[in-house]
Amino acid sequence: MSNLVLLLVVLPFVAAAAIYGLRAAALRSGLVMLTGGVLAVASVVLLARGLEHDFTGLPTAVLGVAWDTLITVADFALLGVILLWGLRRKSALVVLFTAAQLVLLAIFERFVLEPGPAFAPLYADSLSLILVLIISIVGSIICIYGLPYMRIHEEHLALRRSRQPEFFFYMILFLGAMNGLVLARNLLWFYFFFEVTTFCSFMLIQHDRTEEAIRNATRALWMNSLGGLAFLLGVVIAYGELGTIDMLAVVQSGSPTGVLLGALGLLAVAGFTKAAQLPFQSWLLGAMVAPTPVSALLHSSTMVKAGVYVVLRFAPAFAGTALSTGLALCGGFTFLACAALAIGQSNGKRILAYSTVSNLGLILACAGINTKAAFTAAVLLIVFHALSKGLLFLCVGSIEQEIGSRNVEDMRGLFHRMPRTAVITITGILSMLLPPFGVLVSKWLAIQAAAENIVVVTLVALGSALTVVYWARWAGLLMGSRKAGAPWESQPLLTRGALAVLCGAVVVLSLLTPVVYGELILPMFAAMPALDAAAPLEVGAGGVLGGPMGAFAVYPVFVVLVVGLLAAVLFMRRTGRTRYTHPYLSGIHVGERDAGVFRGPMNLPVTAELGNYYLATIFGEARLTRSANLAAIVLILLMMGLAMKGGVPS
Amino acid sequence: MKIALLTLAGLVLAPLAGGLLAGVDRKVTAWLQSRKGPPIIQPFYDLIKLFAKEKLAVNPWQVLCAWVYLMAAVFSVVLFFNQADLLLLFFVQAVGAVFLVMGALSVPSPYSQVGAQRELLQVLTYEPLLMLVFVGIYQVTGSFRISSVLDHPRPLLLELPLLYLVLTYALTIKLRKSPFDFSTSHHAHQELVRGVLTEYSGPFLGLVELAHWYETVLILGLCALFWATSVPGMAILLGATYFLELLVDNTMARMTWRWMLRYVWTVGLVLAFTNLLWLHL
Numbered sequence: 001m002s003n004l005v006l007l008l009v010v011l012p013f014v015a016a017a018a019i020y021g022l023r024a025a026a027l028r029s030g031l032v033m034l035t036g037g038v039l040a041v042a043s044v045v046l047l048a049r050g051l052e053h054d055f056t057g058l059p060t061a062v063l064g065v066a067w068d069t070l071i072t073v074a075d076f077a078l079l080g081v082i083l084l085w086g087l088r089r090k091s092a093l094v095v096l097f098t099a100a101q102l103v104l105l106a107i108f109e110r111f112v113l114e115p116g117p118a119f120a121p122l123y124a125d126s127l128s129l130i131l132v133l134i135i136s137i138v139g140s141i142i143c144i145y146g147l148p149y150m151r152i153h154e155e156h157l158a159l160r161r162s163r164q165p166e167f168f169f170y171m172i173l174f175l176g177a178m179n180g181l182v183l184a185r186n187l188l189w190f191y192f193f194f195e196v197t198t199f200c201s202f203m204l205i206q207h208d209r210t211e212e213a214i215r216n217a218t219r220a221l222w223m224n225s226l227g228g229l230a231f232l233l234g235v236v237i238a239y240g241e242l243g244t245i246d247m248l249a250v251v252q253s254g255s256p257t258g259v260l261l262g263a264l265g266l267l268a269v270a271g272f273t274k275a276a277q278l279p280f281q282s283w284l285l286g287a288m289v290a291p292t293p294v295s296a297l298l299h300s301s302t303m304v305k306a307g308v309y310v311v312l313r314f315a316p317a318f319a320g321t322a323l324s325t326g327l328a329l330c331g332g333f334t335f336l337a338c339a340a341l342a343i344g345q346s347n348g349k350r351i352l353a354y355s356t357v358s359n360l361g362l363i364l365a366c367a368g369i370n371t372k373a374a375f376t377a378a379v380l381l382i383v384f385h386a387l388s389k390g391l392l393f394l395c396v397g398s399i400e401q402e403i404g405s406r407n408v409e410d411m412r413g414l415f416h417r418m419p420r421t422a423v424i425t426i427t428g429i430l431s432m433l434l435p436p437f438g439v440l441v442s443k444w445l446a447i448q449a450a451a452e453n454i455v456v457v458t459l460v461a462l463g464s465a466l467t468v469v470y471w472a473r474w475a476g477l478l479m480g481s482r483k484a485g486a487p488w489e490s491q492p493l494l495t496r497g498a499l500a501v502l503c504g505a506v507v508v509l510s511l512l513t514p515v516v517y518g519e520l521i522l523p524m525f526a527a528m529p530a531l532d533a534a535a536p537l538e539v540g541a542g543g544v545l546g547g548p549m550g551a552f553a554v555y556p557v558f559v560v561l562v563v564g565l566l567a568a569v570l571f572m573r574r575t576g577r578t579r580y581t582h583p584y585l586s587g588i589h590v591g592e593r594d595a596g597v598f599r600g601p602m603n604l605p606v607t608a609e610l611g612n613y614y615l616a617t618i619f620g621e622a623r624l625t626r627s628a629n630l631a632a633i634v635l636i637l638l639m640m641g642l643a644m645k646g647g648v649p650s
Numbered sequence: 651m652k653i654a655l656l657t658l659a660g661l662v663l664a665p666l667a668g669g670l671l672a673g674v675d676r677k678v679t680a681w682l683q684s685r686k687g688p689p690i691i692q693p694f695y696d697l698i699k700l701f702a703k704e705k706l707a708v709n710p711w712q713v714l715c716a717w718v719y720l721m722a723a724v725f726s727v728v729l730f731f732n733q734a735d736l737l738l739l740f741f742v743q744a745v746g747a748v749f750l751v752m753g754a755l756s757v758p759s760p761y762s763q764v765g766a767q768r769e770l771l772q773v774l775t776y777e778p779l780l781m782l783v784f785v786g787i788y789q790v791t792g793s794f795r796i797s798s799v800l801d802h803p804r805p806l807l808l809e810l811p812l813l814y815l816v817l818t819y820a821l822t823i824k825l826r827k828s829p830f831d832f833s834t835s836h837h838a839h840q841e842l843v844r845g846v847l848t849e850y851s852g853p854f855l856g857l858v859e860l861a862h863w864y865e866t867v868l869i870l871g872l873c874a875l876f877w878a879t880s881v882p883g884m885a886i887l888l889g890a891t892y893f894l895e896l897l898v899d900n901t902m903a904r905m906t907w908r909w910m911l912r913y914v915w916t917v918g919l920v921l922a923f924t925n926l927l928w929l930h931l
Contacts, residue, residue: 415711433744433748434741435738435742435745440741444738444741447737451794454785454923454927457782458778458919461777461785464781465777465778465781466774468744468774468777472748472752472770473755473766473770475748475752476752476766477755479711479752479753479755479756480709480711480756480758548792549792549793550738551735552735553734557738557742560725561722561725564717564721568714569714573710577705579705580709582708583708583757583758584849585760593708594708594709596758596759608758608759610763611763613767613771
């Protein structure tokens with residue numbers, strides 16, 4: 001067992017160092033692929049070994065130095081490095097928040113923390129295992145996709161000296177830190193890995209060192225340092241109340257007092273910053289300046305998932321309290337507001353970014369609803385969002401490298417130029433909003449879970465309607481005619497492979513939703529007595545997920561819709577008797593069938609201009625961002641206030 | 651066996667009812683406009699004629715989208731007849747709505763593009779309202795399953811009168827009746843070409859038309875759930891509702907989508923919220 005932990009957490013750190021040292025491209029590629037492969041296999045083996053691991057019997061020291069000491073030293077070193085970066089970037093906020101953490105940590109470690117009963121510093125239950133799988137498999141696929149991507153990326157930049165070693169150093173390190181984070185039981189270890197992800201994301205965002213990249217990276221750093229401070233403060237206060245830094249003891253403390261609820265609220269706020277919830281969304285939007293694999297990694301399998309993991313991990317500790325209700329409101333509001341903001345965007349990556357923040361809001365709303373159904377919805381959303389969003393970012397990255405733009409208007413009729421990528425992108429988009437895909441199953445469950453709280457359910461209903469608008473129009477405009485004999489798109493093998501594997505995984509795993517639920521999520525409820533008393537959802541014959549509230553017949557719906565789609569494709573293919581013609585342009589079209597050109601004034605050809613409704617006067621950032629941020633701040637303050645008032649049941 | 655029979659009933663009866671309703675719709679509209687109007691079964695003649703026409707399209711995606719639209723509509727009706735989960739059949743119905751829009755967007759035609767954008771705004775307007783109606787049904791019956799609505803001893807209308815009103819708004823938008831017929835209208839005098847349907851013609855337009863009949867039946871089925879305890883009650887409710895729809899359709903002109911979004915969300919949300927609140931308290 002200890003070997004698996006070594007592979008999942010320590011190997012990425014070692015491999016990253018090796019990648020940094022080796023400058024040969026072939027060796028680097030080999031090492032990245034090897035590490036990715038080992039991580040993926042190790043994560044599956046860990047799952048195969050059982051659903052709960054307490055990792056007792058792990059070696060407590062390495063080379064005569066206790067792991068605890070090592071982590072402490074590394075933690076101070078890391079905070080020191082972040083402080084130096086803060087000084088170098090002249091960011092008062094980074095310096096302030098990091099210095100505060102340094103002082104707080106020093107006082108805590110030196111004067112407050114007393115040796116308590118020993119416990120293994122690592123722990124895994126199904127929730128950790130699911131995240132380890134996502135990090136190790138989806139994260140590795142993204143790193144491997146990064147190999148050809150970064151080669152082309154640097155060709156465009158014409159650097160004198162490749163900066164890829166540094167890039168892949170942080171990418172691989174990120175995976176190790178994430179695995180450490182989701183496996184940590186000792187809260188100081190948890191905090192250390194939390195800070196490593198902050199630092200990795202900072203370095204990756206500023207990778208290209210443009211003025212914009214540096215500015216956005218610094219913003220990401222101060223926001224996440226604030227999160228780090230909230231986390232540490234939460235840990236220290238929780239220690240003051242419970243006298244332990246054992247995460248499980250905090251989660252299972254039962255009937256929390258006002259002070260402990262305040263600590264849990266701080267942990268939730270730390271999760272908010274990491275998950276880029278309103279009003280912290282700007283760092284994730286700014287992170288778009290980084291090369292696409294970074295965005296893919298931040299949005300799907302790492303970073304933001306660390307944020308929702310923190311909240312979801314501690315959520316059972318405050319089930320049924322006012323903090324929980326406040327959390328549900330904050331999450332629901334972010335879901336709605338960011339879905340609205342996404343409608344105003346024409347930049348593909350920004351649409352994806354707002355959609356990420358929005359979906360994370362829904363996950364946090366589910367964490368706040370804090371019932372078994374809601375918890376299930378949250379975990380399923382984490383899984384399927386990671387797959388679909390990872391896929392979509394990789395698609396946009398490939399499209400951008402081909403057409404030189406990330407604006408969705410420039411992707412009109414992409415099917416002509418990149419048929420394979422266009423179809424995969426359409427699949428990815430539809431997997432975010434339609435049945436039979438997993439995201440929709442989670443949404444169905446989320447609505448059912450929210451149905452008791454009319455405010456939250458209204459937020460969710462409005463948000464999911466807004467979601468349909470920005471996805472449907474994007475998928476639609478990718479379609480178009482493809483001339484006979486047009487050249488087939490060419491792509492590096494690794495790019496094509498990464499897209500195909502993720503796309504396949506989205507489809508197959510959607511079909512397996514009942515299995516994922518029955519095998520991984522259902523067993524968790526035994527250890528969560530604080531959640532609602534209602535019986536959890538059952539997996540019936542034919543993959544029917546159901547309870548008294550409703551039923552989603554996963555297999556039948558999947559089969560009917562897929563057969564329906566295949567039949568439709570068959571009808572489409574029988575084009576022998578269909579005549580293809582030009583679109584209707586009032587009878588004055590000229591030129592090619594699908595050029596959209598008509599005869600204008602002076603008999604000159606005019607191309608019909610097409611464009612989506614972006615409705616900037618309603619959904620534009622200039623219109624919404626300020627008031628949405630303000631409302632979010634009020635909601636967070638409300639949540640914290642309700643928490644500190646005491647464990648009043650809502 | 652029961653499932654097979656109900657499925658068959660959904661497959662066969664729904665388009666018959668939908669087509670007849672379209673015929674009645676035209677007849678009553680003609681009567682309101684002091685015309686004689688076509689025979690009741692004219693929609694069937696029209697559909698047959700459409701299917702006999704040459705297959706014309708701009709690209710194969712349109713064909714795919716028309717078929718998926720039809721299949722999703724059929725599947726949601728089948729789910730309804732099998733008393734499935736309301737949210738589930740709503741999501742399946744959304745598959746069709748999304749594919750109709752995508753088909754219109756796949757063509758570089760200004761008319762169909764504008765129609766598609768407007769259709770999306772219509773979807774945006776009615777979707778949250780329908781969802782809140784389902785939440786109301788859940789709050790009363792304790793479940794999202796249609797079967798538990800049918801087991802409920804009293805008409806839902808008594809407990810959810812305001813949400814029924816909200817549902818009629820959604821119905822008007824979904825059926826694209828004036829003043830909410832932005833994406834495409836059957837009143838030629840206020841329509842630019844044919845909106846979202848511009849680029850569908852011949853048999854493919856026939857598929858879309860057929861799908862629309864299924865959808866009409868689905869929405870009226872949802873209305874019928876509000877007086878599910880008595881068949882005459884159901885008939886009265888549906889008859890009155892549909893007549894009101896026609897009256898509104900013929901007395902109103904197409905408004906703007908901005909007005910729709912603002913007006914329907916305000917009125918719909920206030921009504922829905924009030925109703926949900928009094929159930930909750």
